[in-house]
Amino acid sequence: MAVAILFGVLIVMLFIGVPVGFALITASLLTVLYLDLPSIIVVQQTVAGASAASLIAIPLFIFAGELMMRGGISERLIAFAASLVGHVRGGLGQVNVLASLLFGGVSGSAIADVSAIGGTMIPQMVKRGFDRDFAVNVSMTAALVALLVPPSHNLILYSASAGGSISIADLFAAGIIPALLLTGALLLVTYIIARKRGYAVEIFPGWFAVLRRFVSALPGLLLVAMIFFGIRAGIFTAVESASIAVFYAVLITTLVYRKLTWESFKTTCGGAVRTTGLILFVIGAAASFGWLLAYLQVPAAAVEVLTGISDNKYIMLLLMVLVLLVIGTFMDLAPLIIICTPIFLPVAKAFGVDPIHFGVILILKGGLGLITPPVGSVLFVGTAIGGISVTDALKTIWPFYLTALGVLLIVVYVPALSLWLPSLLRH
Amino acid sequence: MTRPEVVANSLHHPGGSVIDTQPTPLNRALDRIASGALVIACIALVCMATVEAWQVFARYVLNNSPSWTEPVALVLMSTTMMFGAAVGVRANKHFGFFIVAHNASPPVRRALHVIARLIATSIGVMFAVWGGEMLIDAWDFPMAGAPLPQGIVFLPMCLGGALIAIFSLEQMFAPLPATIELVE
Numbered sequence: 150m151a152v153a154i155l156f157g158v159l160i161v162m163l164f165i166g167v168p169v170g171f172a173l174i175t176a177s178l179l180t181v182l183y184l185d186l187p188s189i190i191v192v193q194q195t196v197a198g199a200s201a202a203s204l205i206a207i208p209l210f211i212f213a214g215e216l217m218m219r220g221g222i223s224e225r226l227i228a229f230a231a232s233l234v235g236h237v238r239g240g241l242g243q244v245n246v247l248a249s250l251l252f253g254g255v256s257g258s259a260i261a262d263v264s265a266i267g268g269t270m271i272p273q274m275v276k277r278g279f280d281r282d283f284a285v286n287v288s289m290t291a292a293l294v295a296l297l298v299p300p301s302h303n304l305i306l307y308s309a310s311a312g313g314s315i316s317i318a319d320l321f322a323a324g325i326i327p328a329l330l331l332t333g334a335l336l337l338v339t340y341i342i343a344r345k346r347g348y349a350v351e352i353f354p355g356w357f358a359v360l361r362r363f364v365s366a367l368p369g370l371l372l373v374a375m376i377f378f379g380i381r382a383g384i385f386t387a388v389e390s391a392s393i394a395v396f397y398a399v400l401i402t403t404l405v406y407r408k409l410t411w412e413s414f415k416t417t418c419g420g421a422v423r424t425t426g427l428i429l430f431v432i433g434a435a436a437s438f439g440w441l442l443a444y445l446q447v448p449a450a451a452v453e454v455l456t457g458i459s460d461n462k463y464i465m466l467l468l469m470v471l472v473l474l475v476i477g478t479f480m481d482l483a484p485l486i487i488i489c490t491p492i493f494l495p496v497a498k499a500f501g502v503d504p505i506h507f508g509v510i511l512i513l514k515g516g517l518g519l520i521t522p523p524v525g526s527v528l529f530v531g532t533a534i535g536g537i538s539v540t541d542a543l544k545t546i547w548p549f550y551l552t553a554l555g556v557l558l559i560v561v562y563v564p565a566l567s568l569w570l571p572s573l574l575r576h
Numbered sequence: 577m578t579r580p581e582v583v584a585n586s587l588h589h590p591g592g593s594v595i596d597t598q599p600t601p602l603n604r605a606l607d608r609i610a611s612g613a614l615v616i617a618c619i620a621l622v623c624m625a626t627v628e629a630w631q632v633f634a635r636y637v638l639n640n641s642p643s644w645t646e647p648v649a650l651v652l653m654s655t656t657m658m659f660g661a662a663v664g665v666r667a668n669k670h671f672g673f674f675i676v677a678h679n680a681s682p683p684v685r686r687a688l689h690v691i692a693r694l695i696a697t698s699i700g701v702m703f704a705v706w707g708g709e710m711l712i713d714a715w716d717f718p719m720a721g722a723p724l725p726q727g728i729v730f731l732p733m734c735l736g737g738a739l740i741a742i743f744s745l746e747q748m749f750a751p752l753p754a755t756i757e758l759v760e
Binding site: 162163164165166167168169170171172174175178189191192193195196199200202204205208209212385388389391392393395396415418419421422423424425426427429430431433479480481483484 | 614617618621622624625626627628629631632646649650653654656657658659660661662663664667669670671672673674675676677678688689691692695696699702703706707709710729730733
């Protein structure tokens with residue numbers, strides 16, 4: 150009965166439009182009252198949940214990403230990507246995909262990616278004769294790559310939701326090959342569609358121009374290398390690397406790119422604080438919910454129920470992917486990670502799935518939810534930038550969507566894609 | 577399918593107000609409070625980055641790893657979280673599944689809007705009261721690793737809860753939001 154109250158209240162609250170954080174706390178509070186436990190537990194667990202030291206990295210990486218986004222890095226990355234792949238069939242479409250990968254390494258956020266790269270690329274693509282739906286769909290699906298490359302705050306969120314026992318350095322390494330695979334697949338599908346629709350190509354500017362634009366983009370690109378190798382080599386923790394990323398971003402955008410003014414710095418701080426407030430509040434709220442899940446032994450029950458359906462690891466993974474795909478259509482990525490990790494990770498572990506592998510699957514699957522209605526944040530931002538309706542975008546998104554889904558299934562069934570690099574770097 | 581109008585990180589108003597009608601003196605006072613909350617959260621964020629960077633500097637340059645950085649950074653993070661969340665409440669910017677409410681008839685939409693704000697107000701009051709109780713109970717105990725009272729950990733929750741309650745109450749009587757802001 151308590152479990153029914155916990156989930157029933159949560160679902161009702163979400164459907165009537167109560168924000169996720171408040172819905173989680175209400176569900177927890179009513180369940181605690183039903184169980185005759187002291188209600189103050191809910192507040193105590195919320196404080197405890199938002200006080201994990203590893204979480205400090207999340208606001209700082211968000212802050213660093215915002216600084217880089219407003220500080221001129223995206224233009225330089227687009228210029229560099231344009232010099233590299235602009236002459237391939239699909240021209241600016243290819244540039245869009247590659248720039249998203251590069252910018253993802255700076256921002257770690259799909260929304261930031263589609264805002265920064267899509268905001269620049271979509272109008273340019275339309276101006277050069279690309280169809281609006283194509284420009285929007287390329288931008289939206291390419292932005293998903295940002296979820297998998299370091300410093301993705303979603304990977305840190307997954308680690309924290311798993312109790313902090315999963316190495317962030319390993320998760321950062323695990324996302325790289327799937328991110329490259331997704332990029333490669335999107336470049337290919339962009340090429341095929343561009344060929345079919347007869348889109349133009351750009352003129353190759355020559356290797357000297359490539360080098361010049363690389364040098365211009367290098368300070369931004371060094372950020373991701375610094376974070377990744379700094380954590381990996383044990384020079385600093387993920388949290389410390391995030392603070393260094395903030396100071397590095399301030400230095401680069403003020404002294405090198407000379408774009409960050411005092412006014413834009415204040416705006417950046419405001420943006421970072423708002424996003425941080427939302428994410429951390431849900432994390433705190435989910436802590437009391439998670440505590441009740443454990444108290445009511447829900448993960449153990451989930452393992453028992455799912456093992457009753459099949460004892461095959463791969464059928465179970467497929468089942469979990471399908472369930473998560475459905476949940477992802479009406480839940481944003483951060484709440485999905487926070488709520489689903491404590492339930493599904495024990496199931497995955499019971500079937501022998503590596504938690505790092507499962508993390509990559511969860512994030513990539515959650516990414517698909519971001520471009521799926523009715524709650525697709527990237528979908529809404531991308532279509533708003535492109536000035537087309539969601540319906541128009543969805544009519545022609547399917548080749549990109551199926552490509553991303555195909556990559557997800559490959560990542561699910563080939564664990565080595567996620568586990569080989571962390572294992573290699575550990576030795 | 578209707579597409580909600582999207583506002584990405586609109587910062588046209590520092591306090592994040594979404595009030596469309598002529599502001600009353602109370603709205604203007606709450607505007608100032610929201611702006612103050614945003615400034616406090618921003619300062620906490622910048623201080624958090626500085627404290628963590630100092631940890632690296634002290635360890636490698638001064639060869640002395642301070643123990644106070646982590647507990648202080650956690651208090652700063654809690655401040656950013658609660659004040660940022662309160663500003664988010666005022667700006668109608670929170671994670672949620674708003675499509676059903678957004679597409680409901682005006683009376684139903686108004687009713688759901690009031691229920692959601694009522695719940696947020698209650699939770700804000702709960703945080704303020706119980707956060708305050710825990711703050712008082714733990715004030716005399718020293719914080720592990722930092723020369724601060726342990727009770728300070730609950731201060732952001734207490735103040736942020738009060739702000740959430742006030743802003744939710746204000747939103748309850750405000751016009752229905754025409755926009756949905758999005759975050760990942």
